[in-house]
Amino acid sequence: MGPVCVLQGVRRPFRIGDRRVAALDGVDLVVQEGAQVVVTGPSGAGKSTLLHVLGLVDADFEGTYRFMGQDVRQTTEAERGRWRLGRIGFAFQDLHLVPTLTAMENLLIPLLAAGTSRAAADDRARDLLLQAGLGDRMDHLPTELSGGERRRVAFARALVNKPRLLLLDEPTAELDEVSVQGVRALLERASAEGAAVVAVTHDARLVVDFAERYQMTSGRLERLDMATPPSPYG
Numbered sequence: 052m053g054p055v056c057v058l059q060g061v062r063r064p065f066r067i068g069d070r071r072v073a074a075l076d077g078v079d080l081v082v083q084e085g086a087q088v089v090v091t092g093p094s095g096a097g098k099s100t101l102l103h104v105l106g107l108v109d110a111d112f113e114g115t116y117r118f119m120g121q122d123v124r125q126t127t128e129a130e131r132g133r134w135r136l137g138r139i140g141f142a143f144q145d146l147h148l149v150p151t152l153t154a155m156e157n158l159l160i161p162l163l164a165a166g167t168s169r170a171a172a173d174d175r176a177r178d179l180l181l182q183a184g185l186g187d188r189m190d191h192l193p194t195e196l197s198g199g200e201r202r203r204v205a206f207a208r209a210l211v212n213k214p215r216l217l218l219l220d221e222p223t224a225e226l227d228e229v230s231v232q233g234v235r236a237l238l239e240r241a242s243a244e245g246a247a248v249v250a251v252t253h254d255a256r257l258v259v260d261f262a263e264r265y266q267m268t269s270g271r272l273e274r275l276d277m278a279t280p281p282s283p284y285g
């Protein structure tokens with residue numbers, strides 16, 4: 052198998068009235084199998100936009116993106132939908148939990164949609180929520196959870212179908228030190244299960260866990276020098 056993601060000269064222009072913003076402005080990036088990539092950068096730099104393109108949520112980009120060897124611009128929405136379900140795990144910056152479903156049910160939906168049996172789905176969902184430190188919150192609705200707890204539910208949900216590519220947008224926002232341990236446990240598990248991880252974070256506690264570091268500024272991505280040793284996990 053080649054790399055999971057190859058981006059070449061990717062641009063993502065947005066037009067608001069007469070104003071044009073290139074949220075991505077010529078991004079080159081290779082994400083190898085099992086890689087651990089972290090992206091930092093100021094607000095508005097294009098970090099979430101990059102994850103949306105990588106995650107096949109946003110296909111309105113220019114340039115070339117090959118996902119698992121296939122040219123994304125040549126795929127149909129239905130194909131991208133299947134890949135998002137089976138091959139990609141995404142914990143969005145604004146979470147997108149289903150508000151009427153419990154934490155447990157939010158995890159069960161993509162498991163059952165992928166054809167997992169009810170018993171196996173129950174086991175996997177429970178196991179991931181436990182690892183996230185949410186063992187006593189499984190039957191809570193999103194509104195009955197704290198911000199940090201909701202964020203961990205979204206992370207656990209991203210892992211249910213053992214994705215080849217895991218995308219995390221600010222996974223430790225609103226999290227204290229103990230909850231960050233829950234996030235670390237999930238990260239280690241994702242790597243052990245073979246996912247390539249691309250995370251966006253400002254959290255210095257988390258950046259040190261990643262072997263490959265990039266800085267995003269005004270839609271451009273720059274690899275940072277490795278002054279520190281690589282990740283302790285994976």
Ligand SMILES: Nc1ncnc2c1ncn2[C@@H]1O[C@H](COP(=O)(O)OP(=O)(O)OP(=O)(O)O)[C@@H](O)[C@H]1O
Nearest residue numbers: 065066067072074093094095096097098099100101
């Ligand atoms: N749907 C959209 N329509 C128009 N402009 C957009 C859209 N999405 C993003 N942008 C613009 O693209 C730029 C990059 O946005 P993006 O959300 O990727 O930034 P970010 O690096 O994730 O910021 P933050 O750290 O605040 O989450 C911003 O200037 C934003 O206003």
Ligand SMILES: [Mg+2]
Nearest residue numbers: 098099100144
């Ligand atoms: Mg963002």
